[in-house]
Amino acid sequence: MAHQADARRHLDERGYTGPLIHNDNPLKLFEKAVRDRVVDSYYWKEQCFGLNAATLLDRAVELTCIGGTFGVGQRPTPFLCLAFKLLQITPEREIIEFYLGKAGEEFKYLRLLAAFYVRLTYEKGEDVYTTLEPLLADFRKIRRRTREGWSLTHVDEFVDDLLQKSRLNPRTFLEDEGIIEPRESALGEELEELDGEGSEGGGNAESDKTSGDGDGSMDGDVDPRNGDRASSREATPEAAARSDESMAGD
Amino acid sequence: MSNRAGAYGASSGNDTSFRKTWDRDEYAAKAASRDKKLQEEGKARHEAKLAGKKYIRRASTPPDARETEARKARLNVADQVGKTQLVPAGATQGKRGKGAGFYCDACDLTYKDNLQFVEHLNSKQHLVNTGETGEVRRSTLEEVEERFEWLKRKRQDEKAREVVDLGSRIEVAREVEEREREEKRRKRNEKRRKTKDGVGVQEVQVENDGVIC
Numbered sequence: 270m271a272h273q274a275d276a277r278r279h280l281d282e283r284g285y286t287g288p289l290i291h292n293d294n295p296l297k298l299f300e301k302a303v304r305d306r307v308v309d310s311y312y313w314k315e316q317c318f319g320l321n322a323a324t325l326l327d328r329a330v331e332l333t334c335i336g337g338t339f340g341v342g343q344r345p346t347p348f349l350c351l352a353f354k355l356l357q358i359t360p361e362r363e364i365i366e367f368y369l370g371k372a373g374e375e376f377k378y379l380r381l382l383a384a385f386y387v388r389l390t391y392e393k394g395e396d397v398y399t400t401l402e403p404l405l406a407d408f409r410k411i412r413r414r415t416r417e418g419w420s421l422t423h424v425d426e427f428v429d430d431l432l433q434k435s436r437l438n439p440r441t442f443l444e445d446e447g448i449i450e451p452r453e454s455a456l457g458e459e460l461e462e463l464d465g466e467g468s469e470g471g472g473n474a475e476s477d478k479t480s481g482d483g484d485g486s487m488d489g490d491v492d493p494r495n496g497d498r499a500s501s502r503e504a505t506p507e508a509a510a511r512s513d514e515s516m517a518g519d
Numbered sequence: 520m521s522n523r524a525g526a527y528g529a530s531s532g533n534d535t536s537f538r539k540t541w542d543r544d545e546y547a548a549k550a551a552s553r554d555k556k557l558q559e560e561g562k563a564r565h566e567a568k569l570a571g572k573k574y575i576r577r578a579s580t581p582p583d584a585r586e587t588e589a590r591k592a593r594l595n596v597a598d599q600v601g602k603t604q605l606v607p608a609g610a611t612q613g614k615r616g617k618g619a620g621f622y623c624d625a626c627d628l629t630y631k632d633n634l635q636f637v638e639h640l641n642s643k644q645h646l647v648n649t650g651e652t653g654e655v656r657r658s659t660l661e662e663v664e665e666r667f668e669w670l671k672r673k674r675q676d677e678k679a680r681e682v683v684d685l686g687s688r689i690e691v692a693r694e695v696e697e698r699e700r701e702e703k704r705r706k707r708n709e710k711r712r713k714t715k716d717g718v719g720v721q722e723v724q725v726e727n728d729g730v731i732c
Binding site for chain 1: 586587593633637638640641652653657660666667671674
């Protein structure tokens, strides 16, 4: 078993005979314009030539940011080039899970790369949800290269963007169909307590103020929204609205 | 009669032992394999014709061709900076032969910029000349795990070497410098040994070092 060192044959329109994803050439998951920019970039030619799933780790551990294209020339970031390489290699599912799990614990950009790949290539919506949701408990900071400049995000924010802002089947729909189980929150029972307090505080806010433990319940309501980001993930509409402007498509 | 030796020790006139002897079995096997190959090719040609395609015979990969691997390090495009070299007079035209720029030993070509050079290094022509197939082996999960462990260890080592104390940093820097100097000395000695009588390379001193007065 072998694959080509570069993507020339992969990108040839005449008679593609490689693995298929969504019934098409996996490299076509990138738009033509982006594809051409990646293939033209020096990083692609120098660093991505002849990589396989093992040597790709060497490059992925050296990543310092995520992002799409940058600058006036819209040069692709190394992150994008490596994602393109992953599409060309199409590693086995175990390898991707290793990138996400054990290797991702150590190298955060590798985890993001694999998460991005999973979102692009996994064909079933439930697979995407079940694979990526454990990563919502990862709060490490990451750098994001935008068109002009840099911004700061977090691993869970990025993963949440992957799940929320895309044409993926909504999780609630899949749950209604009985395809996946409702998500178990990392907070566990604590979440229900918070929810109970929250609805209490929201509904009878005025009457609570007068009662003895009203202050306590208000504190409990405010704290998780601002401080603990894990709980704000549970309030999905809020999270989606808040992070709308932070992520722009690649 | 034919076995009689000559008067001066030469073998007899009609001795045919100088002729090449043929291993009949070997050649019979060769012929059989050739027949088989032809037959297979004819079959493939026929099938291609039935399918409405043109049969194109693929050149065979040399048996000693090795698989392409990823570059071990970044391409060093700055290693010629600050060096002087003699360039043949006709070197400015075309990329054939050695000239000023990035030179590829295997293909005897010179490129003027690193983008063209790296494109050449990835090209089929270069891969064939260096005996590579242009195909990369798929790695297994075990290999990926092994690579990960190695990278993790490497990073831990680097972190352990990283110190904030000024005294030890100076110490480390001195050690590194000493090592580099030792390496330079070794290279110089090697070069000296290569020259005639071990006199070393004579430095040519040019007056007014390129400065126009």
